Structures are given as C-alpha cells and as structure tokens.
Amino acid sequence: xxxxxxxxxxxxxxxxxxxxxxxxxxxxxxxxxxxxxxxxxxxxxxxxxxxxxxxxxxxxxxxxxxxxxxxxxxxxxxxxxxxxxxxxxxxxxxxxxxxxxxxxxxxxxxxxxxxxxxxxxxxxxxxxxxxxxxxxxxxxxxxxxxxxxxxxxxxxxxxxxxxxxxxxxxxxxxxxxxxxxxxxxxxxxxxxxxxxxxxxxxxxxxxxxxxxxxxxxxxxxxxxxxxxxxxxxxxxxxxxxxxxxxxxxxxxxxxxxxxxxxx
Amino acid sequence: xxxxxxxxxxxxxxxxxxxxxxxxxxxxxxxxxxxxxxxxxxxxxxxxxxxxxxxxxxxxxxxxxxxxxxxxxxxxxxxxxxxxxxxxxxxxxxxxxxxxxxxxxxxxxxxxxxxxxxxxxxxxxxxxxxxxxxxxxxxxxxxxxxxxxxxxxxxxxxxxxxxxxxxxxxxxxxxxxxxxxxxxxxxxxxxxxxxxxxxxxxxxxxxxxxxxxxxxxxxxxxxxxxxxxxxxxxxxxxxxxxxxxxxxxxxxxxxxxxxxxxxxxxxxxxxxxxxxxxxxxxxxxxxxxxxxxxxxxxxxxxxxxxxxxxxxxxxxxxxxxxxxxxxxxxxxxxxxxxxxxxxxxxxxxxxxxxxxxxxxxxxxxxxxxxxxxxxxxxxxxxxxxxxxxxxxxxxxxxxxxxxxxxxxxxxxxxxxxxxxxxxxxxxxx
Numbered sequence: 001x002x003x004x005x006x007x008x009x010x011x012x013x014x015x016x017x018x019x020x021x022x023x024x025x026x027x028x029x030x031x032x033x034x035x036x037x038x039x040x041x042x043x044x045x046x047x048x049x050x051x052x053x054x055x056x057x058x059x060x061x062x063x064x065x066x067x068x069x070x071x072x073x074x075x076x077x078x079x080x081x082x083x084x085x086x087x088x089x090x091x092x093x094x095x096x097x098x099x100x101x102x103x104x105x106x107x108x109x110x111x112x113x114x115x116x117x118x119x120x121x122x123x124x125x126x127x128x129x130x131x132x133x134x135x136x137x138x139x140x141x142x143x144x145x146x147x148x149x150x151x152x153x154x155x156x157x158x159x160x161x162x163x164x165x166x167x168x169x170x171x172x173x174x175x176x177x178x179x180x181x182x183x184x185x186x187x188x189x190x191x192x193x194x195x196x197x198x199x200x201x202x203x204x205x206x207x208x209x210x211x212x213x214x215x216x217x218x219x220x221x222x223x224x225x226x227x228x229x230x231x232x233x234x235x236x237x238x239x240x241x242x243x244x245x246x247x248x249x250x251x252x253x254x255x256x257x258x259x260x261x262x263x
Numbered sequence: 264x265x266x267x268x269x270x271x272x273x274x275x276x277x278x279x280x281x282x283x284x285x286x287x288x289x290x291x292x293x294x295x296x297x298x299x300x301x302x303x304x305x306x307x308x309x310x311x312x313x314x315x316x317x318x319x320x321x322x323x324x325x326x327x328x329x330x331x332x333x334x335x336x337x338x339x340x341x342x343x344x345x346x347x348x349x350x351x352x353x354x355x356x357x358x359x360x361x362x363x364x365x366x367x368x369x370x371x372x373x374x375x376x377x378x379x380x381x382x383x384x385x386x387x388x389x390x391x392x393x394x395x396x397x398x399x400x401x402x403x404x405x406x407x408x409x410x411x412x413x414x415x416x417x418x419x420x421x422x423x424x425x426x427x428x429x430x431x432x433x434x435x436x437x438x439x440x441x442x443x444x445x446x447x448x449x450x451x452x453x454x455x456x457x458x459x460x461x462x463x464x465x466x467x468x469x470x471x472x473x474x475x476x477x478x479x480x481x482x483x484x485x486x487x488x489x490x491x492x493x494x495x496x497x498x499x500x501x502x503x504x505x506x507x508x509x510x511x512x513x514x515x516x517x518x519x520x521x522x523x524x525x526x527x528x529x530x531x532x533x534x535x536x537x538x539x540x541x542x543x544x545x546x547x548x549x550x551x552x553x554x555x556x557x558x559x560x561x562x563x564x565x566x567x568x569x570x571x572x573x574x575x576x577x578x579x580x581x582x583x584x585x586x587x588x589x590x591x592x593x594x595x596x597x598x599x600x601x602x603x604x605x606x607x608x609x610x611x612x613x614x615x616x617x618x619x620x621x622x623x624x625x626x627x628x629x630x631x632x633x634x635x636x637x638x639x640x641x642x643x644x645x646x647x648x649x650x651x652x653x654x655x656x657x658x659x660x661x662x663x664x665x666x667x668x669x670x671x672x673x674x675x676x677x678x679x680x681x682x683x684x685x686x687x688x689x690x691x692x
Contacts, residue, residue: 074476097475099513115516116549118579120558196575198564226570256580 039149039165042179047140049184055214056140059239060085066234068093079232087134088248102251105130111254119253121261125194128171145169152176157187158205173199185209185216193225200225212237282633286331289631290322293335293349296629297342302568302642307342314338328633335637344643346624346653350636369482370443370465374399375538376435377592377665378428383417383435384667385451393464399451402671406458407450408438428593429540429620441465454671473511475543483511487522489529490682501685502526502583503678505535509542509598516549523553523583531586531685533678534602537616541597544574551602552579554587554611562605563646574601586688587612588681591657592665596620601644604657608648614659615681621656 037045047053064081077095082088089105103112110122110130122130135145142149146167153164155178162178169175178188186206193202202225206218212234222231250258294315297306305311318338325331332349339347373392376383382404388394405413413435420431441447443465451459470484485506504522506515526532534550544565551562555576562574589603589612600623606612624640631637645651663680 070476097473097512099516115513116545118549118552118577120577196577197572198570200570200572226567226572260580 036151036154036163039151039167042151042163042165042184043139043142043149043177045184046179046186047142050139050209050217051215053140056138059138059213059215061241061243062237062239063241063243064234064237066232066236068095068230068232070095070228070230073228082243082247083134084243084248085138087131089130089134090248103130104248104250105134106248106250109250109258111250111257113251113253119251119257120196121254121257125172126196128169129194132169132172142167146175154181158207160187162187186218197226213239215239282328285633286325286328287322289331289633289635289637290319290335292629292631293338293637294318296637296639297339297347300568300639300641301342302566302640304568307344309341314341328635331633332635344640344654346622346638346640348638349631350638352634352636369468370441370445370447371468372399372439372447372449372463372465373469374439374463376405376432376439377594378417378421378431378435379665379667381418381421382667383413384665384670386665386670389469392469393466394461397461397463399459399461399463400454400671401673402667402669403451403453403459404667405435405439405449406452407448409441409448411438413438427620427622429596429622432594443467470507471511471514473508473514475510475512481508481510483508483515485511485515485518487518487525489526490533490678500529501682502529502532503535504532505537507539509539509544509546512543512546516546519550520553520579524581526583527581529583529585530689531588531682532583533588533590533681533685534612535590535678536595536599536603537590537592537677538594539596539599540594540620541599541601544598544601547598547602547605548574548576549579551576551606551611553582554584554606555609556582556584560609561647562601563608563644563652566643566645567641574605576605586685588684589614590677590681591616591619591659592677593617593620595657596622600652600657601646604646604648604650604652607657607660608646608650613661613681613684614657615661615663615684616659616677617662617664618658619652619656621652621654623652623656 047056061084062082064079066079067076068079069076075095075098077093077098079091079093081091087105087108090102091104092100092102094100099115101112101114101116104110108131110127111119112122113119132145135141146169148168150166151163152166155162155164157178157180160180160182162180165177165179166174167177172194173192175189175191177186179185180187188206189204191202192199202223205222207222208219209216210219217234217237219234220231222229294311298311318334321334322331325334332351335349339349371392373389373394374385375387377386378384385399385401385403385405388399388401407413416438417431417435420426420434439447439449445465447463447465449461449463451461453459468482470482472480473483474480483506487502487504489500490503491500502522502525504519506518509515523532547562556578558578560576562576564574565572587606589606591599591603591614595603596619600619600621603612603614603619604623607614623644624642629637629639640653643651644653661680661684663677665676669676
C-alpha cells in the first residue's frame with residue numbers, strides 16, 4: 001500500500017490547511033553520476049524490496065486501521081480505509097471536536113463528505129487524481145499511471161541519500177518521489193495536490209517501514225501541507241479481506257447531491 | 264497552565280538585561296518575526312535585510328524607549344499593512360488587555376455590554392442570570408464596577424483611536440467579571456438616570472465548554488428560533504440564529520443545519536453575528552453552503568507564505584433561498600467577517616449593523632523583551648469582491664446602530680431593520 005497516496009487523499013477534506021502557512025524547501029541535488037540507475041529501475045526496485053510484483057498482484061483488497069494526529073493543533077483521531085480492486089475506495093477520519101470526514105471512490109465517482117463542509121463530488125484534476133491514487137494503491141501499476149518517469153538528481157532525506165524521481169501522470173502535475181539509495185525504500189514524496197482549496201504543495205515523509213502481510217510499508221507517514229503537519233500511524237493493514245459492499249456505498253448526502261446533479 | 268506560566272515568568276523578569284539590551288532584543292524579535300512569518304517572502308515588497316541595516320544602528324543610538332517604539336513603529340509602517348504594531352507596555356497596565364487574566368476571571372452575571380454614546384451600556388441580559396433576577400435591563404449604563412469608574416473608562420477608551428472597539432469592549436466586560444462563585448458590585452444608571460446598585464453573583468459563563476485541539480476550553484452557546492412576526496412589527500415569521508463562537512464544530516454545524524431545515528417556509532433568515540469573534544475559519548464555508556446553490560463559489564482567498572487557499576463553498580441541502588440578513592457590530596471578527604463579507608460580495612446577503620472589527624487575519628499579539636506588545640499578521644485574506652477585510656472590515660449595507668434610548672424602550676434596532684428589509688423583499692416577490 002502506498003501510504004503517501006493515502007495521506008494525499010486526506011487533503012481533499014483537510015480544512016485544517018486553511019489555518020496556517022506552509023514552507024517547503026527543496027534543495028537542489030548533486031549532478032547525476034554515470035552509474036545512476038534509470039527511473040524505471042528505481043521504481044521496480046522499490047516494488048521488489050517491498051514485497052515483489054507477485055505479492056502486490058495477489059492483493060485484491062485492503063483494510064487499514066490507524067490514527068491521525070495534528071500535533072501542533074492538539075487534534076487526534078482514528079482513521080479507517082477500505083480498498084478493493086478495481087477502483088473502490090473509502091476512507092474516514094474521525095477527529096475529536098471535528099467529527100467524521102469521509103472520502104471515497106466508486107464507479108469512477110470521487111466524493112467527500114463531512115459535518116463541516118457537507119458533500120461534494122470531485123471533478124476535473126481532483127477526480128483524475130483520485131482515480132490515479134486508487135490505481136496506485138498497488139504500486140506495481142506505476143507504468144499505467146505515469147507515462148513518464150525520470151531521475152532528477154540525488155538528495156538527502158532524513159540523513160539518507162535518495163534518488164529523486166519525477167513522475168508525470170497522463171493528467172495532472174508531475175510528482176517527485178525520493179528513494180533511498182541504500183535500501184530502495186521510498187522516503188519522501190512531494191506533489192502539487194489538486195484540492196478544493198486550490199493547488200497545495202504537499203510533502204510526505206515515510207518512516208518505520210514494517211511488514212504488513214507480504215508487503216513492507218511505512219507504519220508512520222508525516223505530511224506537511226499549507227503549514228499544517230499531521231502524522232498517520234498505521235496500526236493494522238490486512239489484505240484480501242471480504243469487504244461488505246455497503247462500505248463503499250455513497251453516504252446519503254452524496255446520494256442526494258448526485259440526484260440533484262442528474263436533474 | 265496560565266498560573267504556571269506566570270510563576271515561571273517571574274524569575275525571567277527579575278533577571279532581565281539592562282534596558283538598552285532589552286530594546287535591541289525587542290528590535291531583533293520584531294525584525295526576525297516579520298522576516299520569518301510574514302506571508303510575503305519580501306514583506307511589503309521590501310528588501311527586509313536592508314531594513315535591518317537601516318534601523319538597527321538607529322535603535323542602537325536611541326536614547327529612550329519612546330524613541331525605540333517610534334523606530335519600530337516606523338519600520339512596521341514601511342509595510343503599509345494593518346495589524347502590525349507596537350503596543351506600549353503602559354497600555355497593558357492601563358487597560359489590562361492581556362495580563363491578569365486570572366484576576367479578571369470567567370464568572371458572568373449574564374450581562375453583555377457595548378460602548379454606546381461614550382458609555383458602557385447593557386445590550387443584553389441572559390435569561391435566568393443573576394442580572395436578570397436583579398432586574399437589570401438592556402439600556403442601563405454601567406457607572407461603577409467594583410469601585411472602578413467605568414463611565415470614565417468607557418469615555419477614555421472610546422476617545423483613543425489606537426484601541427479597537429473590540430478590545431475596549433473586552434476590557435469593560437472584564438471589569439464586571441470575576442471568579443466564578445464570586446460577586447460583582449455594579450452601580451448602574453437606570454432608565455430614569457438614577458443610580459441602581461446591584462450585587463450580582465458570578466456564575467459559569469453561558470454555554471457548553473467546547474474543546475478544539477490546543478485551544479483553551481471555551482463556553483459556546485447556540486440559539487435559533489422563529490421570530491414572532493407580530494411582536495417584531497413584521498408580517499411574517501423569520502428564522503433567527505445566533506451563536507457566540509465558530510467553535511464546538513459538530514454541535515454548532517448540526518444546529519445551524521437544523522435551523523435552516525426548520526426554516527424552509529420562513530420569509531427570511533437572520534444570522535446574528537454581533538459580538539462573535541470568530542473561531543474555526545472553515546465553518547464559514549460550511550455554513551455559507553446552506554445559502555448558495557451554485558457550485559464553484561467561494562467566500563474569498565487566504566494568502567499565506569507558500570499557499571493560496573480558496574475559501575470554497577459546497578452547496579448544501581436543504582438550503583435556504585430566501586432573503587438572508589447578517590448582523591454585525593464592532594465586536595464581530597475573523598470568521599464572522601469572512602462569512603458576512605463573502606456572502607455580501609456574492610450578493611447573497613444583506614449586512615445590517617455597524618462595521619465589523621476588521622480583524623480577519625490570523626494575527627498574533629506577542630510580548631517583546633522590553634515589555635511592549637507586538638502585533639503581527641501571518642496571512643492576508645481577500646474577500647471574493649476583491650477587498651481585504653483586515654484593517655477594513657465589513658461595511659454594512661444598512662448601517663444601524665443601537666441606541667441607549669432604543670434599548671430602554673425594548674427595541675433592537677438592528678434586528679428590526681433586518682426584519683423590515685425581509686418584509687420588503689417578500690412583498691416585492
């Protein structure tokens with residue numbers, strides 16, 4: 001499971017971003033040496049070191065439980081996520097004092113809903129981003145999602161030298177992923193995420209990789225966006241669970257919105 | 264926690280460096296804060312490093328604290344932006360803007376005050392409060408509060424243009440407050456101009472304590488009702504919603520949605536944000552969704568150092584499409600201004616009352632090493648109509664001010680003006 005992608009989904013409901021500013025500074029890296037691997041090799045290595053193509057391909061569904069914390073604001077809550085191929089996704093955060101913030105994807109319709117903002121259906125680049133992220137739940141699909149991938153340099157992330165790989169999707173802005181030279185693990189991503197608030201630079205730092213079934217994944221991901229920093233901690237991640245269909249069903253508010261849009 | 268911080272501060276102040284060093288430290292703190300926290304990388308379009316080179320030698324040569332304040336004010340003035348300023352330490356001592364919060368306390372007698380015609384006038388008495396039981400009426404003015412001449416204080420505060428009315432009002436409210444369980448001695452001037460002395464019990468403030476992250480627990484109340492048209496001199500019922508903070512997110516948002524739902528047949532709706540200092544900014548977007556049926560609209564844009572945030576609105580259902588009046592006064596700030604200013608700019612609401620507090624930015628008041636206060640904003644907010652709210656505020660479409668005489672006669676002129684407009688709108692359709 002690509003935790004950075006999961007966190008990026010939170011952005012769409014992250015009204016917290018409306019409160020403070022962000023400062024993301026990406027220093028330029030050293031020039032590439034002749035023995036720098038290709039982007040394709042770096043990405044394939046990541047698939048390999050985190051479980052291998054076969055392990056990814058065997059995962060048809062996923063149930064994730066965890067916690068989310070906005071430490072600077074003193075907000076904590078729970079997080080649950082359901083994913084099922086092809087293209088079914090649901091995530092809910094429940095924060096004390098804020099309530100439930102849900103988002104999902106089914107039949108190509110990407111939506112979100114909260115007590116605070118009500119329901120909405122994502123369109124345009126936001127919808128494309130949601131579809132892309134659902135496809136990237138299984139990282140070995142990267143070639144289908146990013147027609148272009150190239151190495152852009154080497155940079156330090158948390159004291160580890162990483163290859164910076166820039167991936168360009170068919171629709172949307174280029175994304176940067178940083179893979180540790182030594183281990184091949186992804187340590188950071190930076191994207192310009194489309195959201196209702198506008199385009200937001202988001203940086204994710206992945207830590208504490210551990211095995212969840214056949215896959216190695218970060219148990220802790222810290223995301224910085226628009227001055228807000230929050231950390232997602234994964235407590236459990238179970239593959240190939242039977243997920244009841246109602247888990248992916250539209251909430252009543254989204255159903256009502258879709259019905260109005262059809263009129 | 265507050266007591267602990269005060270305790271810890273004592274030895275720090277006792278070991279404070281000589282005055283000149285404290286002034287230099289204060290200069291550095293102001294300059295560095297602007298460099299690091301201003302929403303523009305070149306604050307005000309200036310070469311901020313050059314500003315340091317220009318002002319530091321002047322501060323070094325300053326002969327006294329007044330000169331230092333003048334230099335800091337001049338430096339901040341180069342930004343040509345509001346909500347950047349130096350508050351002399353003496354201001355804190357005189358009006359207690361920030362300090363001595365424990366001494367003021369949170370106890371409430373159920374009175375709300377505003378500065379009207381140079382006096383501290385009761386504008387509202389909470390039902391069931393000690394003030395109501397003691398017969399205190401809206402329109403009475405406060406002459407003395409616990410031995411302090413509040414009439415003189417109100418007059419002085421009103422005459423000082425450097426002190427915003429929202430701050431003055433808080434100071435006055437602080438003077439009639441005290442610890443919960445205590446009592447406050449107030450001498451009022453009643454409708455006949457006669458002195459009316461009352462000893463009022465101080466209870467926990469109205470509302471339910473609400474938590475939101477690191478914010479201190481805050482008492483939040485929410486009320487909604489249908490205004491009886493006949494008693495208000497109107498021809499049809501109107502929905503009325505009032506709450507004291509944009510906090511207690513779930514309860515207030517659900518209450519707001521419920522009020523809109525219950526008002527589907529109303530002639531109009533009134534959202535009374537007088538005295539509401541704001542809270543969670545995103546609640547303005549969530550509430551505005553009940554009055555807009557077109558997707559893609561926004562209330563405005565907040566500009567931070569590395570992000571530009573659209574205050575986008577999702578249409579919500581059931582919505583309310585009838586006349587919408589929003590009531591503001593000089594104590595309506597921040598999220599209240601974002602909500603009112605945005606809906607005014609979108610031509611969806613008509614604003615009644617007086618100009619808002621003009622404090623729509625996330626701004627901070629910090630203390631400097633020399634004891635002065637330093638206020639600075641960390642973002643800029645532009646309402647959808649292209650106007651900044653900071654330092655400007657929301658100007659009502661219909662300027663209506665409360666008067667002492669009107670309150671004494673049992674009238675809320677602002678609500679009545681809104682109701683009158685709603686009736687006119689209804690009649691026009």
